[in-house]
Structure formats: C-alpha cells, structure tokens
Amino acid sequence: MQPLLEIKDLDISFRKGGGRLLPVIDAANLHLNQRQAVGIVGESGSGKTMLCRALIGTLPRHGAAITSGTIRFDDQELAGAPERVWRSIRGREIGYIPQSSLAGLNPVLTVETQLVESITAVQSQSRQQARQKAVALLERVRIPRAEQVLKARAHQLSGGMRQRVMIAAAIAQAPKLLIADEPTTALDVTIQREILTLITQLRQELGMALILVSHDLGVIEEVCDSVMVMYAGASVEAGPVGVLSTSPRHPYTRALRVSRVDRAVPGTDLEAIPGDAASVGSWPAGCRFWPRCSLADNACRRDPQPALMPIGLQLSACIHADRMFELEE
Amino acid sequence: MLHLLRHPILRRLVQAFFVAFLLMVFAFLLIRLIPGDPAMILLGDTATEADLIAYRKLLGIDGSLLEQFGRYVFNLARGDFGISIRSREPILSIVKKRLPVSLWLTATTIIMTVALALPLGVVAALCRRTWFGHAFQIGASLLVATPVFFSGLVLVLLFAVQTDLAPIAGYRPGFPGNLYSLWLPALTINCVLTPVLARILQSSIIETTDEEFVEAAIIRGTQGWRFYWRYLLRPSLAPTVAALGYFAATVVSYSVIIEIIFNLPGVGMTLVDAVRNRDYPLVQGIVFLSGLLVVSLTFMADLVNGWLDPRAKIR
Numbered sequence: 001m002q003p004l005l006e007i008k009d010l011d012i013s014f015r016k017g018g019g020r021l022l023p024v025i026d027a028a029n030l031h032l033n034q035r036q037a038v039g040i041v042g043e044s045g046s047g048k049t050m051l052c053r054a055l056i057g058t059l060p061r062h063g064a065a066i067t068s069g070t071i072r073f074d075d076q077e078l079a080g081a082p083e084r085v086w087r088s089i090r091g092r093e094i095g096y097i098p099q100s101s102l103a104g105l106n107p108v109l110t111v112e113t114q115l116v117e118s119i120t121a122v123q124s125q126s127r128q129q130a131r132q133k134a135v136a137l138l139e140r141v142r143i144p145r146a147e148q149v150l151k152a153r154a155h156q157l158s159g160g161m162r163q164r165v166m167i168a169a170a171i172a173q174a175p176k177l178l179i180a181d182e183p184t185t186a187l188d189v190t191i192q193r194e195i196l197t198l199i200t201q202l203r204q205e206l207g208m209a210l211i212l213v214s215h216d217l218g219v220i221e222e223v224c225d226s227v228m229v230m231y232a233g234a235s236v237e238a239g240p241v242g243v244l245s246t247s248p249r250h251p252y253t254r255a256l257r258v259s260r261v262d263r264a265v266p267g268t269d270l271e272a273i274p275g276d277a278a279s280v281g282s283w284p285a286g287c288r289f290w291p292r293c294s295l296a297d298n299a300c301r302r303d304p305q306p307a308l309m310p311i312g313l314q315l316s317a318c319i320h321a322d323r324m325f326e327l328e329e
Numbered sequence: 330m331l332h333l334l335r336h337p338i339l340r341r342l343v344q345a346f347f348v349a350f351l352l353m354v355f356a357f358l359l360i361r362l363i364p365g366d367p368a369m370i371l372l373g374d375t376a377t378e379a380d381l382i383a384y385r386k387l388l389g390i391d392g393s394l395l396e397q398f399g400r401y402v403f404n405l406a407r408g409d410f411g412i413s414i415r416s417r418e419p420i421l422s423i424v425k426k427r428l429p430v431s432l433w434l435t436a437t438t439i440i441m442t443v444a445l446a447l448p449l450g451v452v453a454a455l456c457r458r459t460w461f462g463h464a465f466q467i468g469a470s471l472l473v474a475t476p477v478f479f480s481g482l483v484l485v486l487l488f489a490v491q492t493d494l495a496p497i498a499g500y501r502p503g504f505p506g507n508l509y510s511l512w513l514p515a516l517t518i519n520c521v522l523t524p525v526l527a528r529i530l531q532s533s534i535i536e537t538t539d540e541e542f543v544e545a546a547i548i549r550g551t552q553g554w555r556f557y558w559r560y561l562l563r564p565s566l567a568p569t570v571a572a573l574g575y576f577a578a579t580v581v582s583y584s585v586i587i588e589i590i591f592n593l594p595g596v597g598m599t600l601v602d603a604v605r606n607r608d609y610p611l612v613q614g615i616v617f618l619s620g621l622l623v624v625s626l627t628f629m630a631d632l633v634n635g636w637l638d639p640r641a642k643i644r
Contacts, residue, residue, distance in 0.1 A: 056548055091550045098548075103541040108563050108638050114549070121550030153639055169549060 002075075004176060004209050005032040005055075010069035010079070012050055012059065012233075014280075024050050024064060024280050025233040029308055029315075030211075034176070037203060037210040039220030039241070041256065042230035043277040048213045049099050051230070052181045054079075055211070056096050057086035074176065092122055095170035095208075097163075099181040104166045105154035111138075111165050112150040118172040137168040141198060160191035167198065174206050181213045196223055217256050221245055229253045232278040232288035234305055239314025247324070249316035251293045254327055287319070294327065295320045341631065345624045349617070352624075353405070356616035357398055360609050367414050367607040388414050390609060401613070410617075411610035415603075420614035424596060428618070430500055431595035433507055434587070435580045435622075438515040438522070442576065445523045450530025450569070451562065457535060465531075469524035477583060481517040481590045488513055498592035514591045518583050522576050529572050533565035540564070567638045574630025578623035 007030040013021035025047040032038050040048050053059050054066060057078070071078040074093065076085070090096070098104050106114060115134040116127070131150070138146035141164040154162060163183065170178060180199060184192040200223055203210050214220050220227050221241050228238040229252060237250040248254040255273040275292035278284060288305055290296035299319060308315040311322070368384040369376065376384075385391045389400065389411070404411060410420035453465040472480075489497040495513040537543065538561065546560045585597035596615050603611040 058544060058547060061544070061547070087550060090548045096545075096548045098541050098544050104545040106542040106546070106560060106564060109559060113559070114546075117546070117551050117555070118549040121552075155639075166545070169545070172549075 004034045006072040008070045011067045013067050014064045022281055027234040029235040030228050035207055037224040039224035039227040040213045041217055045279050046230040047233040052179050056090050092173045093176050095175035095178045097166050097170050097180040097183050102159055102162050102186050107154050118169045141168045159187050163195055177209045179211045232283050236317040243313045249311050249321040250318045252289050348624050352620035353617050356613045360612045365607045410614040413611045414608045415606045427596045427599050431584055434584055437511045438518045438580050439577050441515045441519050442522045446526035450527040453531040454534035472520050472524045477517055480520040500593045514587045530569045533568050534561055537565045567634050570630050570634050574627040577626040581619050
C-alpha cells in the first residue's frame with residue numbers, strides 16, 4: 001500500500017548569524033499509512049515539535065530550515081516546497097493542533113471569528129453558512145451549547161473547552177492527516193482522557209491518519225498503532241506500539257518505559273533516566289545516547305549515529321539491539 | 330448606592346474625581362511654596378505695610394492657608410475659579426480664550442503621533458532583521474535624545490525659514506487654517522513621541538509574533554489584512570494605547586516649551602506668565618483644568634483598550 005507520509009533521513013537546522021547552522025534534527029524517519037496513527041515520543045528538546053513544524057511548513061518562521069532529506073506526503077514532495085504549495089496543504093490536507101494549544105486561540109477574537117476563518121479560508125461562502133458550519137464543527141467535537149461557545153473568547157473557556165475548539169478548527173476541512181503536538185499536556189487527567197477519546201473517535205469518523213506527539217509513552221500506547229522514538233534529533237526506534245512496549249530494541253526506549261509513572265512501585269523512588277538529555281548544540285560524537293547508556297562501548301563512542309536497522313518487527317538504531325536482555329529490569 | 334461602585338467604569342470615574350481633587354490641593358499648595366508675594370510684585374518696592382495688607386485682602390489671599398483653601402474649594406464648587414490677580418479677568422474667560430489653541434495643538438500632535446508611529450512600528454517589527462530595522466533603532470534613539478527646543482529650531486530653519494511651508498511663529502485661529510501654524514510644533518513634539526511609541530508597538534508586535542495563536546492562524550490559512558490586523562496588530566495594541574493616553578498628558582507639559590518656541594497663545598504660555606507674576610488663582614485654575622484634561626484622556630485610553638482587548642476591560 002502507498003504510504004500517506006514517508007519521511008526519509010530528514011535533517012533540520014536552525015539558521016544562526018553568519019550562515020552558521022545549528023542542527024536540531026538529524027536523521028528523522030517516519031512511515032505512516034492512510035488512517036494509521038503513529039506516536040512520536042521523546043524528551044523535550046529531542047526535536048519532536050520541529051519535526052511537526054516541518055510537516056506544516058512553518059520552519060522559516062522559527063528560524064529553521066530543512067537541510068537534507070525528503071518528506072513525501074500523498075505523492076507530493078514537501079521538503080523545500082514553496083509557500084504556494086504549503087497553502088494548499090496546511091489546514092486542508094494536514095490539520096494541526098499546536099503545542100501548548102491553550103494559547104492557540106487569539107484572546108481578542110471570539111471563537112466564531114476564528115472558526116469561520118478556518119471554514120472560509122478554503123472556499124468563500126456567506127457568513128450565515130459559515131456560522132452554521134462552525135456550530136456543526138463544535139457539535140462534532142462534543143461541545144454542548146455550541147451557540148454560546150461561538151460568542152465566547154479564550155479567557156471565558158476552560159482548558160478542555162479551548163482544546164476542543166482547537167481540534168474543531170484543525171478538522172474543519174476534514175484533513176487526511178491530523179498532527180497533535182502534546183495535545184493534553186496542560187490538562188488535568190480526566191480531561192486528558194476525554195480529549196484522547198475524542199481524537200480517536202474523530203479519527204475513525206473522518207478516516208484521518210494521526211501523528212500524536214507526546215513525552216508520555218502511556219498516552220501513545222492508548223491512542224496509536226505504531227510509535228517512533230526520538231532522541232537528540234534522531235529516530236532511534238520505530239515499530240508497532242505493542243512490540244515496542246513489551247520488547248524494546250533500543251536502550252533509550254527501554255529507559256522511557258521503565259521511568260513511566262504508572263509502572264512505579266508505590267513506596268519506592270521513581271526510576272529516572274540517568275544523566276541529562278543531550279541538548280541541541282551539544283550532541284556527543286558517536287551514538288548520541290551513549291553517555292547515558294550502560295551498554296555503551298568503544299564502537300558506540302567512535303562510530304557515527306547508527307541508522308535505523310530492521311530487527312524483528314521493529315526498527316532500531318542501536319548496534320547492540322540484540323543485547324537488550326543484558327539490561328536489568 | 331454603594332453597589333453602583335462595583336461597576337468598573339463608575340469606579341474608575343470615582344478614582345478620576347479623587348485624582349482631580351488631589352490635583353487641586355497640589356496646585357493650591359505648590360504655587361504658595363514659591364517665595365514671592367503677589368501683592369508685593371504688583372505694588373512695587375514703595376508700598377507700605379498697610380497698603381500690602383489691604384491689597385492682599387482685596388486679592389483674597391489674606392488669612393491662614395486653611396481659610397484660603399476653604400474659600401477656594403467653596404467657590405470652585407459653585408464653578409467660580411476666581412479672577413486673575415494681574416489682569417482682573419475671570420480665570421474661566423482667560424482659559425476659554427487660551428485653551429482652544431492648546432487643545433488644537435494636543436489633538437494635532439496625537440493624531441500625527443498615531444499616523445506616524447503605527448506604520449513605523451509595524452514596519453519596524455516586520456523588518457527588524459533588515460537594514461530598516463537597524464536604521465530605525467539608531468534613528469529612534471537619536472531623536473529621543475534630542476531636546477525639543479533644539480529639534481524645534483532646526484525644523485523652523487528647515488520648513489519656515491528655508492521654505493514657506495509653515496510660519497516662523499504665531500497662530501491664526503480657525504480650522505483648517507490653523508493647521509498651517511500647528512503642524513510644525515506638532516512635528517517637533519513628535520520627534521520625541523513617535524520613536525518611543527513606535528518602539529513600544531514594535532516590541533509588542535515582536536512578542537505577539539511568537540504566540541501560538543499566530544501559528545494557528547497561519548495553519549488555518551488566514552492571510553492578508555485580516556491576518557495582520559487580527560493576529561499581529563490588535564493583540565499588540567494595548568501597551569501602545571495606554572502609552573498614548575499618557576503621551577497625551579505629556580503633550581500638555583511639552584506645550585509649555587513649544588508654545589514659547591513657536592509663539593502660540595495657548596495655556597502653556599499663560600501658565601509661565603502666571604507663575605512669574607505669582608498669579609495664584611490663574612496658576613491654580615490652569616493646573617487644575619489641564620489636570621482634568623489629562624485624567625480624562627487616560628480614562629479614554631482605558632476605554633479604547635477595553636474595546637480592543639476584552640481581557641483588559643477596566644477592572
């Protein structure tokens with residue numbers, strides 16, 4: 001089957017003064033079929049958000065650019081695509097729920113103004129028609145009293161409500177792909193669950209593919225079919241969700257799994273990954289995870305960041321992918 | 330009755346009244362702090378002690394401070410601002426003659442500030458990394474550091490002496506003819522106001538650019554004027570409008586210098602004369618009335634902000 005989205009060896013750098021480049025993503029890979037849901041997991045600073053921005057063409061706004069690699073979306077090459085192409089993609093083909101999207105609503109405008117914009121941006125229609133569609137959209141994201149919410153501004157709505165409005169705006173054109181960048185981070189646990197359920201339901205109703213970015217493996221397991229793990233700008237492991245969580249083939253994925261809050265034993269200290277996450281601009285030479293890895297040997301320190309290699313049902317970027325059993329549980 | 334005070338606009342009005350009262354007290358006390366006796370100034374060195382006492386009584390500046398203040402407040406409450414010690418003319422009629430000039434100057438200046446600072450701030454924010462952005466930074470600092478009496482003279486030299494675009498000095502009443510004599514003084518004040526306001530606007534727009542809702546609007550496909558007005562300008566205007574209200578107030582004090590440079594017969598010039606003559610009632614009247622003007626201008630700025638940004642509604 002033709003994949004909906006195929007990202008191959010994507011490199012992204014920040015443009016600094018004097019033509020210097022600061023790599024933020026190096027060797028990101030992602031494969032996504034129609035209607036499939038993939039999760040991207042990683043610590044903050046691993047490049048998850050920049051990868052999403054590459055998929056909606058807003059890298060230049062953030063002072064970054066794609067330096068090599070390809071983004072194939074629905075038979076179109078998006079890496080280096082001109083703004084004209086992006087306008088036909090953004091919102092229509094790819095919907096996006098931005099990170100910290102509680103700030104995604106303009107505080108001085110009503111919900112109606114902003115929803116109507118996402119409806120009329122594609123085809124012009126009468127105010128009345130657009131308004132009716134806006135109401136339908138709000139009902140679609142299970143907002144009660146849609147008429148009232150239309151007249152409200154961001155500060156009059158709860159966090160969960162704002163998130164629902166953001167989702168409504170993102171799905172206005174029934175896109176083929178929905179990207180949700182940490183959609184539940186700022187919400188409390190019960191609302192988190194509601195929002196995740198809503199996203200799953202909408203995905204089925206509209207037949208959308210989904211990219212869900214999170215630093216929480218638990219959230220991804222709940223919603224996604226497959227997962228891609230990022231560390232220091234690189235894809236380090238990818239595969240079906242169940243396989244990765246039961247038998248990870250990269251020490252980082254394993255560490256993420258062990259440090260999960262819902263696996264903690266009451267009364268004991270929470271497991272944390274030793275060392276600090278490699279931050280942009282200070283990636284170590286060799287495999288970028290070696291300073292925090294107990295399997296690391298000279299080869300890991302010497303050879304460049306390994307490419308993703310198939311092992312069993314998944315892909316791993318660890319040269320010791322077959323030695324995971326040596327790591328203590 | 331008290332529950333009415335909970336209405337934000339009413340509460341703000343009560344605050345404004347309180348400020349106006351304080352202003353009246355200050356105006357009354359400050360002029361009396363300056364050494365010098367109006368009776369002595371008017372009668373000259375040859376006057377006897379008896380003459381002075383009689384004259385002070387005539388002028389209404391006899392008795393203790395408290396007595397004088399009581400009389401002043403009592404008269405003010407009836408709308409009587411008193412009469413000028415120097416010209417024996419009622420304060421209100423002097424102010425009525427002089428105030429229009431100052432109001433016209435203020436209005437022209439503020440309209441000019443908005444017309445110049447808005448586009449300048451927007452362009453400076455959008456082009457902050459180009460040569461224009463850098464030139465703007467340097468030019469703005471230079472202009473702000475230049476005192477108005479200097480820039481005023483340079484502008485007169487350029488536009489009134491070298492060319493015929495403005496009169497060298499003086500004022501011709503009546504709109505729109507008066508704009509001919511007002512645009513140069515207004516431009517002079519704007520040498521200071523415009524760069525400051527444009528900088529405020531520039532930095533708030535730059536801040537807004539990083540907001541998540543701007544990214545959301547781009548992804549939605551919002552373009553053109555809609556995008557610039559709704560997502561960049563409107564959410565950034567609050568600090569600018571607040572500053573504008575405050576600037577309108579500074580224009581009132583700038584106008585003292587400006588009216589002297591350009592020989593405009595406004596309240597600023599009258600005020601300087603009144604202080605020199607220790608014309609107590611006239612100083613009090615002008616300070617109090619222009620204070621009221623300032624208070625109402627800032628009040629208006631708050632109202633505009635409430636409309637622009639519903640979060641900032643007067644609390």
